[in-house]
Amino acid sequence: MQAVDILILSNGPGELATWVRPVVRSLRTHLGNDRTHCRISVVLSPCPHATGKEAAIAQSYPEVDRVQAAEHFSSFLLWGKTAEAWDWRDKGVVLFLGGDQFFTVVIGKQLGYKTVVYAEWEARWHRWIDRFALMRPDAAKTAAAKYAAKFTVVGDLMAEVGREVTGQTAQTGELVGLLPGSKAAKLSQGVPLLLAIVERIYQMRPQTRFIIPVAPTIDLPTLARFADPEQNPYIALVGGVSAELITSGDVSYLKTAAGFQVELWTQSPAYDLLAQCSLCVTTVGANTAELGSLGVPMIVLLPSQQLDAMRTWDGIPGVLAMLPGVGTVFAKAINWWFFSHPKLVSWPNIWAKEEIVPELLGKLHPQPIADLVIDFLDHPEKLQQMRDRLRKIRGEPGAADKLAQVVAEEVTG
Numbered sequence: 001m002q003a004v005d006i007l008i009l010s011n012g013p014g015e016l017a018t019w020v021r022p023v024v025r026s027l028r029t030h031l032g033n034d035r036t037h038c039r040i041s042v043v044l045s046p047c048p049h050a051t052g053k054e055a056a057i058a059q060s061y062p063e064v065d066r067v068q069a070a071e072h073f074s075s076f077l078l079w080g081k082t083a084e085a086w087d088w089r090d091k092g093v094v095l096f097l098g099g100d101q102f103f104t105v106v107i108g109k110q111l112g113y114k115t116v117v118y119a120e121w122e123a124r125w126h127r128w129i130d131r132f133a134l135m136r137p138d139a140a141k142t143a144a145a146k147y148a149a150k151f152t153v154v155g156d157l158m159a160e161v162g163r164e165v166t167g168q169t170a171q172t173g174e175l176v177g178l179l180p181g182s183k184a185a186k187l188s189q190g191v192p193l194l195l196a197i198v199e200r201i202y203q204m205r206p207q208t209r210f211i212i213p214v215a216p217t218i219d220l221p222t223l224a225r226f227a228d229p230e231q232n233p234y235i236a237l238v239g240g241v242s243a244e245l246i247t248s249g250d251v252s253y254l255k256t257a258a259g260f261q262v263e264l265w266t267q268s269p270a271y272d273l274l275a276q277c278s279l280c281v282t283t284v285g286a287n288t289a290e291l292g293s294l295g296v297p298m299i300v301l302l303p304s305q306q307l308d309a310m311r312t313w314d315g316i317p318g319v320l321a322m323l324p325g326v327g328t329v330f331a332k333a334i335n336w337w338f339f340s341h342p343k344l345v346s347w348p349n350i351w352a353k354e355e356i357v358p359e360l361l362g363k364l365h366p367q368p369i370a371d372l373v374i375d376f377l378d379h380p381e382k383l384q385q386m387r388d389r390l391r392k393i394r395g396e397p398g399a400a401d402k403l404a405q406v407v408a409e410e411v412t413g
Contacts, residue, residue: 004411005092006031006040009107011070012047013182013217014286015098016057017269019118022160023097024063026404031411038411041066041086043107045073045099049285051182051217060216077103080110093410101125114410118157118403126150131410133403135395154402156395158286158347161293163397165275174208174377176201177274177296178262179282182215184226186283188234189303191226194281195256196239196366197373202260204374211263211277212254213270220245220252220264227254238303239366279376279383281369284345288357292348293394297386298357299372300346303364348390356389 006027010020024040031038042058047070055069068076072083088111096104096117105128108115116131117123119139123132126140126147133154134140140151178198180190198210214223224245225231235242243254243262252264265273271294274280280291280298291298349355360369376383 002091003037003089004031004039005089005113006038006407006411007092007094007107007111007113008040008042009045009094009096009103010042010058010098011045011054012049012098012286013051013054013057013215014049014289015047016054018161018286018289019097019157020058021061021269022157022163022400023095023118023403024061026400027407028063029401030404030408035065039065039089041068043068043073043076043082044070045077045103046070047099049183051215053217057216077106080107091411093407095407101129104129114413116403116407116410118154123151131406133406135399152402152406154406155399156293157399157403158289159293159395159397160400161269161271161290162295162394164269164271165294174205175277176208176210176373176377177277177280177282178210178212179280179287179291180212180226181283181285181287182217186285187218187223187226188232189238190283190301191223192232192235192241193238193301193303193364193366193369195227195243195254195262196241197281197370198262199239199241199256199258199260200366200370201373202258204370205377208377209263210261211265211273213265213268213273216268220247220266223264224254238364241366278380279373281373286347289347292346292351292357292390295387295391295394297376297383297390298346298348299369299376300349300357300359301364301369302345302359302361304362348393352389352393356393357386 008020010016027040040063042064044054050070055067058064058067066086068082076082092111092113094104094108094113094115101117101124104115104117105125114130116133117129118133120135121139123140123143126143132151134151135156137153178194180187180194201208227243229235229242241256243256246253246255254262274291274296275294277296280296282288282298282300284300284302288300344350346357346359348357
């Protein structure tokens with residue numbers, strides 16, 4: 001086989017974890033590990049959900065050879081030059097796994113490469129893209145019949161999460177997972193709210209263990225700052241519970257003033273651990289898709305105690321909310337409108353087009369949420385019902401292999 005380059009375009013932490021990670025593994029299975037024959041590069045574009053550590057995450061994947069961070073994307077898009085002046089082989093494929101599908105058109109033309117787009121909800125630029133790998137058939141519903149040969153239904157890459165559960169993490173007792181997010185906008189309200197919920201549950205169910213699977217984009221001291229009232233003014237708005245970071249050997253946890261503990265798990269991905277949880281309390285984001293694919297029951301929280309705190313919206317709203325000077329005004333207006341016109345926000349509910357996992361939005365207070373958690377734990381049949389519905393709507397594994405096969409066909413074609 002002629003030496004080829006596979007260039008993956010992606011953007012945020014969710015796409016890297018749930019799309020790029022399984023796909024690069026499958027690409028190596030289909031195209032081999034000989035880097036002189038097949039080289040995989042990842043170029044990141046800006047994302048409102050980015051943490052700044054996306055390049056390091058992509059570089060941690062052993063299947064990937066080269067990574068360019070998002071801050072260099074504009075010049076690459078305009079001029080086709082990377083910050084490190086990468087060389088490019090004569091033959092290759094540009095694979096879209098996050099960002100704007102139009103980037104694939106531009107960069108594919110610049111490099112003279114075939115183009116493949118993974119289309120989750122809608123396939124665009126039908127005339128100029130060579131192949132589309134669809135999550136669902138209706139992603140191509142707007143395409144003209146003459147482009148039908150370009151479309152292949154591969155399934156949902158999010159469903160690949162279940163394939164990574166090994167069952168090697170043995171847990172005993174009642175375990176509740178807490179997922180406050182990875183960006184300051186979510187952590188500032190999420191961490192103290194979850195701590196306040198934990199304190200109330202402990203009083204009723206002292207046998208319950210709580211654990212936070214810490215996102216790989218955040219370190220423990222940074223996480224702990226959101227539990228410190230001197231560094232996080234939002235604590236007073238969501239229950240007033242603070243905590244300090246305690247580390248003893250390989251064990252770390254947040255300890256509240258009342259002496260309750262929340263364990264911190266730093267191994268990533270934490271799928272084995274999450275699969276052992278009776279229930280998770282989580283913020284919105286890709287984590288809801290991962291939990292749904294694992295069949296883990298969840299309660300989804302989106303607090304609005306501080307209207308300008310949430311600024312990680314997609315598209316134009318996200319851009320307006322991040323503008324210097326006037327961003328706070330836009331953020332308050334956008335969030336006010338959103339919370340006044342609620343819609344489904346978690347991936348399992350979006351997939352099902354109905355609420356199968358509870359979504360709690362607005363000015364949230366810890367006691368009602370704690371009561372809901374306790375009710376679920378007291379009634380395991382309710383958890384089982386939610387678990388069964390999650391398993392029913394999640395896709396079948398295998399999408400990454402099917403997508404890799406589409407890329408391999410373009411490479412050899």
